[in-house]
Amino acid sequence: MKPLSQPLFLSFALCAALCGCSGGSSGSGGASTSSGSTSAASTGGVTFALTDAPSDDLSALTVEVTGLSVTDDQGVTQQVFPGPGGGRVSANLLRLRGVSKLLSHLSLPPGTYQRLDLDYTGAAAADRVGNALSxxxxxxxxxxxxxxxLVVTGASQLVEVDFDVDASVTNLVLGAGGSLTLDPTLLLKVERQGAGYAFEDFHxxxxxxxxxxxxxxxxxxxTVRVLVDGATRIAARGSLQTGPAGLGLLQVGDPLEIHGTFDIGAGAVRASAIELDDGLNMSGPEAQGIVLSTNASGFELLVLARRDALFPLGSVQQxxxxxxxxxxYDGYPGVSASLSSLRPGQEVRVYGVPGTVSGVKLRETRLEGTVQSVANGRxxxxxxxxxxxxxSSQPSLPTQVEVALGGLSLSVGAKVxxxxxxxxxxxxxxxxxSGQAGAAQAQQEQIEGTRFQVLGNAPLTLEITGDAGALGNPLTLQVTTSAATVIVERDKQTGLTTPISAADLEAGIQAGRYQELRAKGSVSGGVLQASSLRADLP
Incomplete structure (x- = not known):
């Protein structure tokens, strides 16, 4: 049997994400380039995951990832994505809440890797009202x-690539005809153990x-190993079975959709559901978004992501x-669904657009709100x-929702x-x-400015004058850091982001190294407690 190879993850709202294979390219950041498909006997298993958190101002920010590569300390670049057959992934970055998208096998030669490069195209955005932004x-x-x-020795590792949307978006103009500037900031984190790493379905x-x-x-x-246990649901050829016995429904070559989690230490997927396409015809150009209304001949869709579809992001389509x-139902084989299952607010992925669609997948939908009452498990x-x-921006969306809790304990008044x-x-x-109370993202503020100075260093405290959005422009804020503040330096010419310490930042400011500072965090009494801080080089 071949040695187990490790997978590549990208998480796309992704997302959620729409995955396709229609060409693509990958850049090289070193003196030489090598394919990532080296022999498994001489490689280490590394998993890559793309993540982010929701934005206060946007409902969608989509990109098509066309290349991902890493470069070692000898200047040799290994292409991570796409594989030899090409490919690309369309992802709504705002769906990346620790949910990953399994894309491809990855093998890396042992070595010390210094840098990661991500190539993207087709960026588009929508605000929280649904307006398309250029x-x-x-x-x-x-x-x-x-x-x-990143030191690759053969042990399983996970590289979490945080595409920090809030730190990457500037010059934001909301509303009809709005726009933004995308200046990507990537933060990297390496995990070497842990189970239950969630991902969206993969094919x-x-x-x-x-x-x-x-x-x-x-x-x-x-290849990636997919493990089944007594609770794994397997649907194929008109039958549904639970547990390893369901493997008898499958054959070599079958195209599958797989749901579950990734075990970093084991280097394997632990499947909760495995589905054979079974003639569902979930193929063709795709669009994804939320249902606004239904009728006898179909439904209205607010488009938040698409692949090979002509529907503009933020548009409402019949x-x-x-x-x-x-x-x-995505991830629930054997549960029947129909047009009558749809309700305003439900997220769906539709296949074969434009024209009469061939398939509709009802996807896990994120609902934010406040608990009004609890009784009898609802x-x-x-x-x-x-x-x-x-x-409030879409009159057809429900203001009150009845939720079947399934064992989750909630209290009246909780933000969920x-x-x-x-x-x-x-x-x-x-x-x-799934769900949790107190999960609604706290409102954070941001200031970016070219006038700044150090006020103190225990902890590092700054004064920044610049654009603070709704708080004022120009505005002067005191910015305080802590051990939890993520601080990076970014070269605007090359797009390279490098983590630095508070001491490095202080020294750089004193030396006149930076052109602009951007801080994000909570504001109280004219003081911003920074959760993140970026220093831009000229």
Whole structure:
């Protein structure tokens, strides 16, 4: 049996994310370039995940990732994505909340890696009302250094690539005809152990079946081990079975959709659900967003992501269905769905657009709001947003939602962020998949300015004068750092981001090294407690 290879993750709102294979390219950041598909016997397993947190101002920021590479201390660049067959991934960065998208096999030769480069194109955005915003530049490269370096020795590791949207967006103009400047900031974090790392569904074909254990799934040039246990749901060829016995429904070459988590230490996927396409015809140009209304012939869709579809981001489209359109709950094989399952606010992915769609996937939908009442395992929630789209901006979105809690304990008045679907257990009921109280993101403020000075260094305290958005422009704020503040230096010419210490930042300011500072955090009494701080080189 071949040695187990390690997978590449990108997490896309991703997202959520729409994954396709229609060409792509990868840049080289070193003196020489090598394919990542070296022999497994001489390689170390590294998993890559792209993450971010929600934005206060945006409901969607999508990019197409066309290349990902790492460069070692000898200047040799290894292409991580795409694989030899090419490919690209369309991702809504604001869906990246620790949920990853498995893309491809990855093998890295042993060595010390200093730098990561990410190439993207097709950037587009929408505000929380759903207005499309133009993005400039729409394509480019984002780079970051590993600090400390990534040392590959053969042990399984996970590299978390944080595409920091709030730190990357400037010149934001909201509303119809709005725009923003995208100046990407990447932060890198390496994890060497841990189970339960969540990812969105991924697609791959069966390379081998390990009787009673799981599958090897072909992804690009390699395979990833997919483990099954007694709770894994396997749906194929008109049957649904739970546990390893369901492997008997599958054959080598079958195209699968797989849900579950990734075990970093084991270097394997632990599957919660495995689905064979089974003629659902979930293929063709895709669009993703939230349902605004339904009718006998289809539904209105607010578009928040798309792949190969002509629908503009932020547009409202009438989606047509017919008797041949197939429906499915994402990750819940065997649970029936239909047009009547849809409710305003439900996130869906539609296939075969424009025109009459061939398939509709009901996806896990994020609901934010406040608990109004709790009784008999259900809660009434006053809805604030669905998938970051404000309820107040779309009159057709429900303001009150009945939630089936599924064992989650909530208290009246709690601010909640919930994930679930409408209609799995009863019409119109929001069936919970996961959720937590107090999860709504606290409002943070940001200031960016070219006038700044050091006020103190225990802890490092700065004064910045510049644009603080709604707080004022120009405005002077005192900015205080702590051990938890993430501080980076960014070269605006090359796009390279490098983590630095508070002492490094202080020395750079005193030496006149920086052109602009940008700080983000909570503000009280004219003082901003920084959660992140970026120093831009000229």
């Amino acid at each position: 993005v400039s530049p729409a394509s480019g490269r984002a780079s970051s250094t590993f600090s400390p370096p 791959g074909s069966v390379a081998a079946i390990q009787s009673g254990q799981g599958l090897d799934v072909q992804l690009g040039a390699g 989606v047509a269905v017919d008797a041949a359109t197939r429906y499915a 809660a009434q929630v006053s809805a604030q947003s669905f998938e970051r789209v404000s309820v 962020e919930l994930e679930g679907h409408f209609g799995r257990s009863a019409p119109g009921v929001f069936d919970l998949v």
